[in-house]
Amino acid sequence: MFLYLVMGFDQKKKNQLDDRHQGENQHDHGVHAGLFGNLTEMIFAILSGFLLGIGFLLQYLKVISPSMAIYFYIGAYFFGGFFTLKEAYEAIRQGKFEIDFLMLFAAAGAGFLGEWAEGALLLFLFSLGHALEHYAMNRARKSIAELSDLAPPTAIRLSGTEQQEIGIEALNIGDIILIKPNSKIAADGLVVKGSSAVNQAAITGESLPVSKMANPSIKLDFEKLKNEHRVFAGTINGAHSMEVKVLRKAKDSTLSRIIKLVNEAESQKSPTQHFTDKFEKYFVPFVLVLVILLMFAFLVVDESFKESFYRAMAVLVSASPCALAISTPSAVLAGVARAARAGILVKGGGPLENMGQVNVIAFDKTGTLTEGKPRLTDAIPHEGIEPRLLYRTAAAVEALSDHPLAKAIYDGTIERLGTDKISEANEMEALTARGVRAKINGEEVFIGNRLLMREVTGKHIPEDLDLQMTQLEKNGKTAMMVLRNDQYLGIVAVLDVEREEAKETLRKLRQMGIEKMVMLTGDHQSVANSIAERLHINDPRGNLLPEDKVKAIKSLAKGNHTVAMIGDGVNDAPALATADVSIAMGAAGSPVALETSDIALMADRLDKLPFAIKLSRKTARIIKQNLWISLGMVAILIPLTISGLATIGPAVVAHEGSTLVVVLNALRLLSVKED
Missing domain, CATH: 2.70.150.10 (Calcium-transporting ATPase, cytoplasmic transduction domain A)
Incomplete structure (x- = not known):
């Protein structure tokens, strides 16, 4: 009954605990709630330290019988080992063998040898370190948990x-x-x-x-x-x-989707974390074999079993890869949380690390580099054709489409027609990378590029129309011919202006060292050249079908380049899937864009891209720092404890200290500022 009161244990808590241990990150413990709420673990650690201190006073000041100190040490064992034992038990139930068990084994060994003070000190520092670690990690989780409170x-x-x-x-x-x-x-x-x-x-x-x-x-x-x-x-x-x-x-809202995806991202492992998992897989058995051998060192060196056993326990403490286990997940969690605050959804540790390594970026044109809101600039009738026939035909066909270019043509031609009515079109069909087909009063109408016109007529395009098309395209406009019953009615042209922030964003990317920026579009090459010239993009590629964009991404990836593709997450799905990192623009309203991309810029804001790269690079640096700290501490402590220069006390101080340092270092990501 006392345990139930202390833990505030109920089925919901049990399920949460089970879910936590079933997650991929084995050392990522939650903050324990209980009699004192979320402070229960911290208070238990403090009580352990308090009882340990009284035990020390009784033992060394000899105010009363020193044997009384053992009772206080046992109390320190209880409060210091309570949560450690609980986590070890839950891990073993899941078939896992975690660091908590190793610490308990070392503390039990110290007690077995009569070194109650050493064992109590180990559990006190281990529990205090974990309590502080959980408190620090909870700060990162708060940024994500607060999402749930927004609605x-x-x-x-x-x-x-x-x-x-x-x-x-x-x-x-x-x-x-x-x-x-x-x-x-x-x-x-x-x-x-x-x-x-x-x-x-x-x-x-x-x-x-x-x-x-x-x-x-x-x-x-x-x-x-x-x-x-x-x-x-x-x-x-x-x-x-x-x-x-x-x-x-409510369950399908953009906010709900974001919360779901961010929570999933928290458990996605990064390349570095996969490396540390492999390292631990071989390192932990090595440590256990080393500890067993050291326990029997008294057989070959001049020392007692007690001394060999004690040294083995000290090595067990110093070699436990606690800081290593938490170094990468803590940085990924903090990085994902910081990105979410900036309106950037990162789908886990992989994309978070990979984004910083990107040195080639392929941009979709329409809606990414440009506003995606073109307007009709030209409607040129062919020789002998009444202008209003061209306007009515184009308006009737494009009224059936929801494509941005179609809307621009429809709005522009309706404006030119004034009060004139348009015919009703039907059987509209989109023809990939070529144009559209429809019927008006039984007559077939085609609106599209040169490829479509040659395909439909089987003839060369009239020279005057071809020259007009070329001139319009040189000016950066998207021009389309209108054909009705094998008769050319004329040309309509639209212009999609570049985003206001595009030029400055690309300038920042160049300053960040992005080696190559490429624009991929299905528009005519001259249109691509015109936009690229204004934005200073040195490699515009036009006239691309979806499969051509995939080929372009593959060619850009040659030579150990890391390629990111940024688009709307839907129309360029094959190219996005091929890129090392796929980035969706304006994903807040699009479930498809949210779910298919590695990184989603929630707002329709291209200028968020440099911050995403900056945050990724900062995360990668912190992960490397954490690895050096954690592995460096293990490399120092193992020789010191084997040689007897360091005992359990200093080993556990250094061990827990390094764990806390890597967590606090990771939390620096929460304060990364946008330029």
Whole structure:
């Protein structure tokens, strides 16, 4: 009963503990809750030290019988070994043989030899070190755990003029909820009434509030909504009230997906962690064999069994790879948490380490280097064709497509037509990397590039149209011919301007030592050249089909290059999958982009890329430092304890000290600043 009271043990805690030990990181213990809440482990460690101190006083000051000191040492054993024993027991139940067991074995050995003070000191320092380590690690976890607190627990659902406060889990798609001024938004949805500025920093990392406005006529597809019309659960409303139509249930919200993916990322092992796991696999058996041999050293050297056994226990303490086990996971956890605060979702230790090694970056053009919001700049009728016929035909076909270029052509031609009505098109078909096909009043219409026109007509393109296309493309415009029943109606051209932050971002990347930056696009080469010239990209590659982009990524990877591909995470999926590191732009509203990329920039902000690389490189440096600290300490302590120059006390101080140092070193990642 006392154990239940002390631990505050219940089935939920047991399940959490089981889940923790079933995770990949064997030394990544949680903070123990119990009679004193999350401070229970720390208080037990302090009680162990207090009883140890009294025992020392009784033994050396000889105020009363020195034999009384043993009782206090036993008390120190209890409080110092309580959580260590519990963790060792849970690990053994899972078929694991962890460091906690080794420490208990060493402490039991010291007690067996009558060195109660040494054993109590070992357990006190080990428990205190772990308590401090857990406290420090909890700071990193808080950055992730706080994500769960972003969404409010309740929402105000509207039914006519009636307001009803309900739990967010009870919200259904299509419900209308009221968002009061300066309150948290309860669900992903569409603003249908009102306007306000919303702080989206928690989801996208944007430093400034984003203006939101109503548009109740839009189709209810959250992923395709413009940023000014959609809101995310967990973001904070500004000074004005709004009404929002719920488009995702609480369990499917962007915030819920982020929490799930960040928690998964915490358990994903990095290349360095795989190395340390292999090292421990061979190192631990080596240590155990060495300890057994040292226990029988009295058979070949002039010393007692007690002295040999004591030395073996000291070596066991000093050689336990405690700091090594925690060095990489602590840095990965802190790095992932810091990235999440900046609106960058990193899917585990692998991408976090690999991003810092990137020396070649391939950029998708549309929506990545450019705004992805082109506008119609030219609509040139072919000789003898009435302009309005060209406008009506182009508008009718592109009305069926949701592609950004199609929308630009539709909006531009409708503006030119004024009040004129357009015909209704049907049977629209997208033709990969070539254009579109549709029917108007039974007549086939094609809008696309030269390749499509030659494919459809089987003839060369008229010279005047070809020259006009070439001139438009030289000016960086995307030009398309319109063909109806084998008759050319003319050319429409659109221009997608580069992002405002693109040039500065690329300049920072060059300063960071990125050797090569390449632009990959399906647009004409002259269009790619025009954009690249303005952004100072030295290797633009146009006219690429999806399989061509894959080939380009493979060619860039030759010569031991680490290649990152950045795009929208959907259209360039094959190329993204081929790259060493795949990065999705503007992933906040797209589940596909979130789930398919290694790194997701939650906001539609290219200027987050340099910080992602900076953080990755900082993480890699800290991991290396931690490895040197942990392995260096083991390399120093083993010879000292074997030779008898260091006893259990100094060994455990150095052992636990190095463990705490690597954790605190990793936590420095939480304070890395964005430039």
